[in-house]
Amino acid sequence: MQTTILGKTDIHLSTIIMGTWQTGKAMWAGISDAQSEKAIRAAMDAGITTFDTAEVYGNGHSEKVLGKAIGSNRDKVHLLSKVFSNHLKRDQVIQACNRSLKNLGTDYLDLYQIHWPPGSFGAKPVPMEETMDALNELKLEGKIRAIGVSNFSLDQLKAISRIGAVESLQPPYSLFWRHVENDTLAWCQANQVTVMAYSPMAQGLLTGKFGPEHRFEKGDHRSNNRLFQPDVYPKVQTALAALRPIAEKKGITLGQLALAWVIAKPGVCAIAGARNAEQSTSNAKAATVTLSESELAELDRISRPVTACIDDNPVPWKW
Template sequence: MRSIDIGKSGVAVSAVIMGGWQAGLKDWAGITDSMSERAVKASLDAGITAFDTAESYGDGHSERVLGRALRGVRSRAAILGKVFANHLHEDAVIAACERSLKNLGTDYIDLYQIHWPSGSFGMKPVPPEETMAAFCRLKKEGKIRAAGLCNASVEAGEKYARHGGIDAVQSPYSLFFRQAEKSLIPWAAGRGVAFLAYSPLAQGFLTGKFKVGHEFEPGDHRTRNRLFSPDVFPRVIDCVERIRAVCRPLETSPAAAALAWVLSEKGVAAIAGARNGEQARMNAEASKIALSEKDRAALSEAALPVASIFMEETLMWYPPERKGRSNP
């Protein structure tokens, strides 16, 4: 599998990165630790060598699961961790990183990311220079190798980059959600910064698994996803069928095509979750699909009835009136 350079840090990650939100268990249903550990091992076997997690995914549970799964094979993997928005003061960043290192059972994190920028969720703002001072200190001590920023605007990226450097940015990007195409993706490319796309399958809505009348299990956060709202979900179903029609001559599935579409964007890696080994292997296989410009355009057009709703959105997962915490 091809790799993506994380800025000029010397860190490289596989083009497909396994996402670890599900492994945290909170906000998801029907997943066990053993399933997540098998998915990590299947990912490694399939060529996926980078794993994204966060301290907030199940209050460290995702980190602990990943640490167990990588025991004995840590040198084969790149770990992408995150510090949450309530831990952005310098001492709090250091303490959060130490907890994550302990949870992961490692002495370094390859890419450490600010999960949400200062001031998110109504929290008291912390000056970017204070947060980045902690990142610089952690780099100097060898506890992190690269610094990243998630869920941020270009303006926020500029502010953080001025105080120690940003090697990667992470934001949602998929056939259904393309706002990054006119903001963070070109900004990152111009700065030599890696762009990591999370939710490339729109949290499963692009897989074609969900039909009219679908009900998620209790505890599954996707019941609050805007794509599942009564005014949008019928369009989602229609778009997936349009995508399926584009996929037939390509002899591939909507999920594989949607992931390949994201990966066809130059310099972009895709963070795809996997709740079992089969999904991990399917994600890896999608990296082998080479879409022509014609195929990419056809997929873009097929998804446009949903994508057009979110063209100006920077966050899409919850209704506009919900301003509380979101974990991706």
């Protein structure tokens, strides 16, 4: 498995990171704890060493399942978690981190991230200085090794970077969702801030498993994804039809093609979720895929009719 250095640290993340939003069960349908544990172990067997979770994923359930699955292999992996926007006051950050450590069964996190900017989802805004002071305190105590942010705009990222060392940004990023390319990606690359792309397969769209008439089960938040809306979805299906021959020619899956496109960008990792062991193994294989300049250009061309339908709002869901 290839690795990417986390920001200015000496931490080496696997280029394919396993995401565990679905492991928390909340906002998803058809998730099994037993299958999730098998998926995590299969990811480790396939060379994935980095796992991303958050306190809000099932109110700690994702962290607990991940910790159980990792078991005695803690020294072989990197664990990343996130504090939610309603826990950004000093004491709340410290308490949330301690809960995450307990859930995961570890005494430190390799990366602790602010999940959403202050004030998100109706939370009372907290000065970034207060939150960063708490994170730096946790870092000095050895409870976290590095600090990152998720879903921050470039202006927000610049602002918090002036307060303290931020090693990573976690934005939505895929062939079909490319807002981060407008200006943020170049800034991160120039300032040694690692980009960890979430939803790199567009929440399953880029695996090709969702046909023109697909309907999600009740409780699956993906029904709110803007790529699945009637004004965009037909163009998504057209793009998928054009991508399939490229994947088939290379002898890989559509999902592997999508992941390979993301990690072809310098300083970018892909956070890929998996419901079962087979998906974990398949995701890991994407790290071995090489795309030529002409292939990258063709993928860019195919994706543009989809991205042209999307407005400037970087949040993928209609919440």
